[in-house]
Amino acid sequence: MSSNLVQFVPFSSAVEAPFWHTLSTRKIDLYKLDDAPQNILGYYSVGYSLRSQHATEANITMPARLYLGTGAFDTNTTLPPFTYPSPGAIKNTNTIEEFKTLDKTALFKGTAEQIWQDIISGAAVKDPYLLTRFILVTFADLKKYKYYYWFGFPALLTEPPWIIVNNEVKGVDEVWDSTEKIVGFADPSSLPTNPGWPLRNLLALLKRHWNVNKIKVICYREIPSKKDISNSRILTVEIPDTTVIPAVGWEKNLLGKLGPRTVDLAHMMDPINEGHDISIPMPGHPITSESQVKADVEKLIQLIESHDVIFLLMDSRESRWLPTLLGASMRKLVINAALGFDTYVVMRHGVKDDSECQTTGSSDKAMPPVKQLGCYFCNDVVAPTDSLKDRTLDQQCTVTRPGLSAIASAYAVELMVSVLHHEKGPAAPADTNAEPTSYSDFSSSSPLGIIPHQMRGFLTHFNNMIVVGQAYERCTACSEAVLNEYKTNGFEFLKRAFNSPACLEEVTGLTKLHQESEVADDFDWDEEDTEL
Template sequence: MLLQFHPWASAVEASFWQVLTQRKMDIFKLDDSQKSILGYYSTGQQVRIPGKDTSVALPARLCLGTGAFPDEHDKGHGPTNRNPAFTFPAPGIIKNTNTVEDFKALDKTALFKMTVDQIWADITSGAAVLDPSVLNRFLVVTFADLKKFKFFYWFAFPALQADPAWTMDDMREIGAVWSQSQINSLRENMDQYRQAFPSNQSGFFLVKQDGDSTSVARLQDWGEFYAGCEESEVIIGFADPSSLGSHPGWPLRNFLALIQQTWKVTTMRVLCFREVPGKQDINASKLFTAHVSSSAPLTVCPKAAGWEKNALGKLGPRLADLAPLMDPTRLADTAVDLNLKLMRWRLLPDLQLEKVQETRCLLLGAGTLGCYVARSLLAWGIRNITFVDNAKVSFSNPVRQPLFEFEDCLEGGKDKATTAAASLKKVYPGVNAQGHSMSIPMPGHPISSQSLESAQNDVAKLEDLIQQHDVIFLLMDSRESRWLPTMLGARMKKIVINAALGFDTFLVMRHGVGQDNDYHSGLGSTPLGCYFCNDVVAPTDSLSDRTLDQQCTVTRPGLSAIASAMAVEMMVSLLHHPAGVRAPAAKLDSEGEQVDNVQDSLSSALGVLPHQIRGFLSRFKNLLISGQAYDRCTACSDAILTAYEQDGYDFLVKVFQDAKHLEDVTGLTKMKEEAEDLDMEWMEESDEDM
């Protein structure tokens, strides 16, 4: 009877595609070279149909799971036991193409031949005797469509074709040939064999009987193990993935080629080892005698077969569509990062996406600037965003502020901060978005005695929020509302990004950290200033007695999106600078090119890192300027920070009641008086001269 074999059926776990996706995104990128993988298989089993006396034979499955890709420390050490218990390893090669066109045009015949040649080389060199798992070498070509989570794949399980072909007698259950004592001895010795030797030895082995005892050995022990034995006493064993009663599994084909080529055996008994995992039951194992008419070794590699057929029974690739099976939130997580990782593949290998993603951002203001900043942060993969605002959504907001809808304006309007956070989670459920509806006390805005405790709570809450976040965005619509968070940001050495709008102009700037004692001069400049460092007056009440056009931010519609995007890009550039919040401002020449004023190692991976960007939409022009910290600044100077450290909320109350207190603390009041005295003296001298 012609010896026929039960072919492999690929079984790819969903988790394998997730691992492949992660490898493609983070490690392989555009590298489409062949990679080593490790599959596994178990022995054949049959499943009994409930309520019936019949059983169904399971396919002979070669599986790929989460352990398919080797770890870095596995390099050069061959297959390792990363697969489930009671399974056997099969080393393979995967070639993942970058496009579906590459997948279709791939020279699959050449890849198949390469794998066949490797198997034949392992047989003729003796490598397969030392590591018989290489007889199971396989090939898989894939294309991963990471946008749609579809994976095209095609497996090949190369098997050498014998010429002349092997024949067999009837395959019989082991219990019909051996005694129960011999079967028990085989089971016990197989357990010891697998414990004594690596997993790559366990799928192929030698068996010998001596009365009721059955012993097991490695292939490399053939000469010693079968010393004095007749050819008819030779029993080769293999872990058989087939569950059919008349056909052994696919691994036997290359195993027989190895036996014939290495030991010139023409007749032998074959043990198809099949077990029920964990139950110490091997009674499903089969025995038969295999015979071939010629033992002459081959001098050239024989022909081979092994491409897997698809679900239609034709030679062709298969498709795994994971999108319907995956959690939509997980899909969104991967998709959100896809564009960013593609940037790192092609353009910016130094892009620190993990650092950006972990950054916690506090947005003070949930209006036009706040909405656009939040959307840009999402696009950069930011996962933690908090809004602070005390206003409600009005009917004029939704057309200019993309996180609000018409329904949010009804019944007096919803709170902006909490609504913006909820809308952000609708855009991307994976974001940790929160909203706090609260006021920020301001200089020159007196607080009544009844409101002092409430204002103190707002200050404490704001201080906690700034402490909990890494980057603070100042996106409010008044100058004085920016004072308290500016002061707290300087005190805590936080990254503070400021964005302010005019009609057709905007300002985007990053704050320095005041008169910083830790700032080292090697960075090439003095500490940078904050939003208030250019002022010689304290911020005062700009909200009272305003006309309608003054009450609203009247600005060209596109300006807020431009300013918001630049604010976020400035933050990301700053995160990539080694000096962090203390990064110096880039210096530009007359042509707008960066001057190498600092070491290359202290530059941002994203290019120029300015201090301030002043944009003029009427001229479609941006100016990059910088300014140093002012030692009499009403927000970030040492005098202000010391006063707050010493007096705490009492100092703030004085500032809220009368903003000129800031001028007194910083010495601006005295400086103005001295300037007036100098002016008076000059005028008196001028009168005398006349």
Template sequence: MASDTCEETLPTTEFKMKFAPFSSALEAGFWHQLTQRKLNEYRLDESPKSIKGHYYNGDPFGLPTRLTLEFSAFEVDSPTPAHCCPAIGTLYNTNTLDAFKTIDKKALLEKETKEIWNAICSGMALKDPSILSRFILLTFGDLKKYHFYYWFCFPALCFSEGIKIVQPPSTLDQVFSEKQIAALQQAYDNLCIKRQTTAVPYFLMKYTDDTVQMAPLEDWDVFFTGTNKVTVGVYDPCTLAQHPGWPMRNLLVLLATRWGSKLDTVEVLCFRDRTLQGNRSVQHSLIFHLKLPEIPCTSACPKSVGWEKNPKGAMGPRMVNLSECMDPKRLAESSVDLNLKLMRWRLVPSLDLDKVVSTKCLLLGAGTLGCNVARTLMGWGVRHITFVDNAKISYSNPVRQPLYEFEDCLGGGKSKAMAAVDRLTKIFPGVNAEGYNMSIPMPGHPVNFSQATLSQAQRDVEQLEKLISEHDAVFLLMDTRESRWLPTVIAASKRKLVVNAALGFDTFVVMRHGLKKPSTSQSVSAELDFSSSGSTASSSSPTPAGSTTSVPGASLFSNIPGHKLGCYFCNDVVAPGDSTRDRTLDQQCTVSRPGLAMIAGALAVEMMVSILQHSEGGYAVASSSDDRMNEPPTSLGLVPHQIRGFLSRFDNVLPASLAFDKCTACSPVVLDHYEREGFNFLSMVFNSSHSFLEDLTGLTLLHQETQAAEIWDMSDDESI
């Protein structure tokens, strides 16, 4: 730690008193602030600026004596970190690298040391001892490459004569008893309270076997009356066992100048206040007994040293390359991550952010729901977002769909999927966004038998299958009920997490689909031994505007595991059909209260994140409204199957329903036909009436049995 700039030599002895020099420690936030001030405030101004650093005396053994500058260094009046001493410095920020290299560094050092010397002689250093720890920082920033050149100077006045050590340094526990050490700690704490700080850089001290008293430097004349023994303390950031830190140098010059003629010897306590394994320890503090030469104020300013050596040990500047962390795109990524890390550090320590950030999300629909879901995903730090939509942006869209602007509507309108990708990238360049302008084939919307049309439909199916395979979570955010059928089938087959959101006028439903077990051979109806194929009525689901509303309800149970939960179509006893035919103007758009999509979109993302935090993921047991007072299963709370919201009364309920063994989308018979026959099966669904799926799943037979039972009940009534 010692260098040729930190020795005071006594010519008549072989002893060299060495001081551990400061090592500069500049955080990335300091360079970011310097960049902003250079661009917005300093511009071409090279005049000196006041900045503030701090040093700490509680570091473990072996760490360098650091002077730290943070992002707050430019706010000289800002609070100093707890248990740190402030150090005020002067910043010289040059406009060119040549100016940085050629500036007269000797003159800068002499100017600063002259001010320190004058403060010592005038008594200002007694009132404000932080003057003794002043520093210089010379900088140049290449803001195109984010290369920063800098050179620190910690001015220290030198003795023309040597410093004589009367006896070798001792650790505090070799001189003080445990009672005295405890009294010393208490006296220092009291002095800090009196000075309204948590660290006092220099202080006076006197002690007996039972007591320790402390006072600031300016109280010398009244504090040391009637005693020949003088003890001075310095808040010492050095961690070496035999050497003091740099702040002691100018203190000794102050003592020699002000009281050198009156002092025979002086005892100096290098106060080091560490916390080891939760216990406070000052026993390793050092005590020196010194004989100082007299330095009259009438003499010339002493010589000085202080320019920091570079990492190679030579006199020269340092350079730091912050191109990666200072690049605005990388800064944006760091800031997004920081928001989430702050949430974890204090509020949710068990939050697994990596699971969330690394989740690849496929958004089917880039309208009102899709835009709001995308923004909330970005808020959670999700980096991979893919849009699928075949619509163009119309003039009514931007006010409700926050990824679009008026200009996007001009010239017939941009593709929603592509415009959404562009806007996400502008909002946060760190996002990996993709868009696909494509249609999703639907039941009840026949595909032409021409080869070209069939080929396009097949390509769309293959593309959708590929996208679902490549993503971890699929959000169904489309305008129609039937457009959700194909992705529901594909995702169920591929065991992908599906989150579905649908809007009514002032109601919404957000739900996760049951995640099928890996084995397809096991029948859902066999697993659900406590369910019935028919269902008693429940509150109807809100459905997208213009879609058919045929909701039979579902049996509601508690503690349903994830693989037994129903999908969006499990509550229906009719197959999806063409809900877009003969729609009136109000049915052609999703007419809902303006805040509804934002609420539903946010809840859809929050549901996904809660699922990811559960140890069983999509197989987690569904939370219900009855669980709201119980211990939540994840650090973020419940993991419901459905959230049904009613904006008119500002209320949400959390029903859970079983998978329906005759479901037209996720039942074993549908998945089996899809997995065996692929597009041939799908084309039959697209080109047939809804009765095809109803016949296949057994819904037709169920309708007939139900109708027969009703007739039988009526005949029984008539006979009574």
């Protein structure tokens, strides 16, 4: 016979980003300067290892994680499937200095004493999850959205320590016919010979409450949702007469040393870092600093290139011109939402379909190519110019009905989702059947229903109108003439358009069209030609 000391796999913390967001909100709105410990609820899952796809490589062992999720502050929350609760407490300090100088030993000792008292009183027999109590000390720097934290997972020490008899690991299928005493626990460890942290306090409970000296332990492990328990293990553990001494269990940092960890969520939570502060150059607004305008244009090009969908939610018509041109040039999905006082328009800009023909429904019959849908500027016969000069706020569409922006924004997002579910994506043709009597009436090939081109809403009548508009060959934003000019001359072309919108009318042929219209208006009709 041989024996080894039982070596336990400690917990490793895994804190989800929404936990820090909730902590920030509660700190500001609820706790304020109150730094008393607050109850929280973590959870863990059983350990397992994944088989490598390469026969020459070892299996991949998953770490023993203790998670804090979105519902950690609600101790009655429903946990994710295949997980087990772990009650804890969080002490959030008010300053970084307090976090550093706090008597963490006293906090840790207090948590360990709670575990021991639960063992003595028998509370842990009724609720074994009390054996996995933990303590979390934090400081939330809400100016920089940086969080300092240190987990303690108290595990009772004994003298002499527990040992594994025979140092033999058996499979679960070999133990069911045994007449020996058996205890099982959800084991977060995935190592073959090392049980997880919760067993440590469970053995203390077995010794104190039932005076167990030797027992078979089922380290239950299951691959989630696959009913595969082949990773489970059986250990025969000897529990000598012991004396409980102070607990251990402070988590090590990323350097493997005892110390706190930090997480910087400024990129996710800081309003300054969730966006880019740039000015969008506009036709009719002459350039005052060419270097600054060029930098803004380059930044906007970079942003549009690196994203799949562009929402245009500006306050003026002309501010939408450059993103519209860039979106058309890069064949991006551009969705526009524009507001009036009690009206709105939500539309997607057309993207040319490169396929030679299109089919509809389940029929294999080829249909003629559908003309490209129009953009925000395709109904215009003049170039965009300064629409803000000498206009009041309501004329600038800055004053709207209270629910208008929320309605238009929601439609814009839903339109995006519907387009992305279509097999042609941004090039999807427009649907017009806006009032189906049942879900089966949807003629669109999108699983979510119809995909309109434009929705024009009227809060005066609480009504929407579905509109389809085709691309205009003389459009000042998406026509081939404009796109070719931009492709050829780049920023020099943009600079001319910013300084003088008339150049857009010249490039697209609108200037000639206006001249021809004026000639037609000035035509003198002969009296005889007008007689009936």
